[in-house]
Amino acid sequence: MSESKTINYKDLPPLDSAIVNRMSKEIKICLWLFVIYAFYLFVVPILNFTAPDFMKIRVWGGMSLTWFLTAIGAKIMAWLIAAIHVYFYTKDFYISEAYDQKTAKGAGM
Amino acid sequence: MTIFEPKYLFTILLLITIVVITFATQKYTRSTVNFYVAGRSFGWVMNGSAIAGDYLSAATFLGLAGLTFAFGYDGIFYTFCFSAGLTLLTVFVAGPLRRFGAYTVPDFLAQRFHSKRARLVAVIVVLAISGFYAAPQILGAAAILKMFFGTTYSFGVIFTIVVMVFYVGVGGMKGTTINQALEIWIRFGAFIILFAIAIAAGHNYGKIMDVLVSFKGAVPDTAQVVGKAVMHDGSKWEWTGGYLFKTLPSTISILFGLIFGTLGLPHILLRFYTNPSAKEARYSGLFAIGIASAFFILALYLGTVGRAVFVEGGLAPHIVKNFATGGTNMVIPTLAEALGGKWLLGIVVAGAFAAVFSNLSGLFIASTGALGHDIYSHFINPNATEKQKVAAARWSAVICGVFYGILGLLVEKAAIGHLVGLAFNVAASTFAPIFVLGIWWRGMTEKGAIAGLLVGLLSSLYFIFLPDLVPAAIRYPVPGLFTVPLGFLSVYVVSKLDGMVPADVNEFMTKIHSREAV
DSSP: OOOOOEEEGGGOOOOOHHHHHHHHHHHHHHHHHHHHHHHHHHHHHHHHHHOHHHHTOEEETTEEHHHHIIIIIHHHHHHHHHHHHHHHHHHHHHHHHHHHHHHHHHTTO | OOTTSHHHHHHHHHHHHHHHHHHHTGGGGSSHHHHHHGGGOOOHHHHHHHHHHHHSOHIIIIIIHHHHHHHTHHHHHHHHHHHHHHHHIIIIIIHHHHHHOOSSHHHHHHHHHTOHHHHHHHHHHHHHHHHHHHHHHHHHHHHHHHHHHOOOHHHHHHHHHHHHHHHHHHHHHHHHHHHHHHHHHHHHHHHHHHHHHHHHTTOOHHHHHHHHHHOEEEOTTHHHHHSSOOEEEHHHHHSTTSSSOOSHHHHHHHHHHHHHHHTTOHHHHGGGGGSSSHHHHHHHHHHHHHHHHHHHHHHHHHHHHHHHHHHHOOOOHHHHHHHHHSGGGSHHHHHHHHHHHHHHHHHHHHHHHHHHHHHHHHHHHHHHIIIIIIIIIIIIOTTOOHHHHHHHHHHHHHHHHHHHHHHHHHTTTSOHHHHHHHHHHHHHHTHHHHHHHHHHOTTOOHHHHHHHHHHHHHHHHHHHHOGGGSOGGGOOSSOHHHHHHHHHHHHHHHHHHHOEEETTHHHHHHHHHSOOOO
């Protein structure tokens, strides 16, 4: 593989607007989901150390609150976050596909 | 002892199945695209199962239940972090990575920057991560063979390596994926059966937590059986900080290391290349998360049941001995024998082998690609024919086998779960920044990427292997709190200072972020 040409980042032409649009839409969803998930992930250990009495409350099946959030709640959360992301992606995918078909029909293609 | 004893019977059945699948898929390994990515032909159910099979290694099947058994809450905290990693991988990386569509992880860097240097550094990092990850898997297999089949540890290592070289060298990605998908369901089945028997025996969470939390003192029979009483302190066991994570920063550190680690595991990343589209890749990730989440919940429950059974006493002496001296890695097989006798033990032993083989084969494929595709086809013989490339892939599997075998022999006394934690830390500090920034930021430069890989790798090795040179206050079991931000910062700062990006970076971004044709 040949070493490629490089260009200064400042001189780089802008990306195609459709790609920028898609990237910004997707990264926004990703970051929102990440923030919500990170909040859950960091709050549990922080509360373990700062509010131990609260996290020791018995909630279900003899488990303390922290045991439940760590052993069971976190797994449900992991799947939910991924499922919401895939839902938005799929929705956007089909909306864009329908738009493309409509545009193609309109243009007589 | 006969061949019809369940543990032999189920293990032999598993091995026969592997051999049949491997030979049946051999014909699909005659080109590089088939050998490394199985012709990009797997749908989300098959690939999702294989991703879960790759991810849920012996560290999950044996190690996490073992860590829970030994360290209570500190053990379950490991899965808290592991479960998050796959989610972030699916959200940030899976789709774009599939659209990029190459053969190996170093391909990503090499094609992003058109750089041989970047490819070479990435190969070194792939081998380092895979080595860290493979060693404990081989340890798990050898420990099972030693404990339940009476072999020596060295024999166990050699046997496992021979099976793996055959599995990957002959079956390539196609055989490996089908085997992995089958093996995850074998393991899952073993866990479900064990779970059902434990529940039927009255070991619900309410009861076992009561037993465990209220017990303090010497575990019954341990003094007589192993010569030294094993102590249990329920309040310490149930709560955080008693064993592994003494402080909040050390707990946050493991969180960083394990969460970001999944984003950088080469054998998981390259699985997304085997889907036909980015959409299938995302669904594969989601399906794998579902399997992994259920698996983690079961592993933690079974580790807790194991501790309760051990603490309650009244067990046969050899069961007490296995619980007390089997370390953190033998809790599941011992519990299976305690609850269901030798038939359940047989199923669980086969499940444990399935876990080891499934994960190790993924690591073998990743390392084989790094040697056979990245080194041989790009550095040693760039004009290689298709036949030579496939032969190089098979020989690479043998070289990886020798390398992993030596590592396996060196880690006999280590804890599987902890070693895997360290592999995650290296991945988190090296490939995670590269993939996240490489996919979402045009400004990443070749020098920035190489700096990130080297700083992430060297800082992880420093914290892991030279702990005496690290101030005691920041000497954490998993040093992700320092090494992960260092990795990200190195990429960012060096890229900013360098400023020279590939001239075709816009085309690259367009390719990985376009909506693919249905």
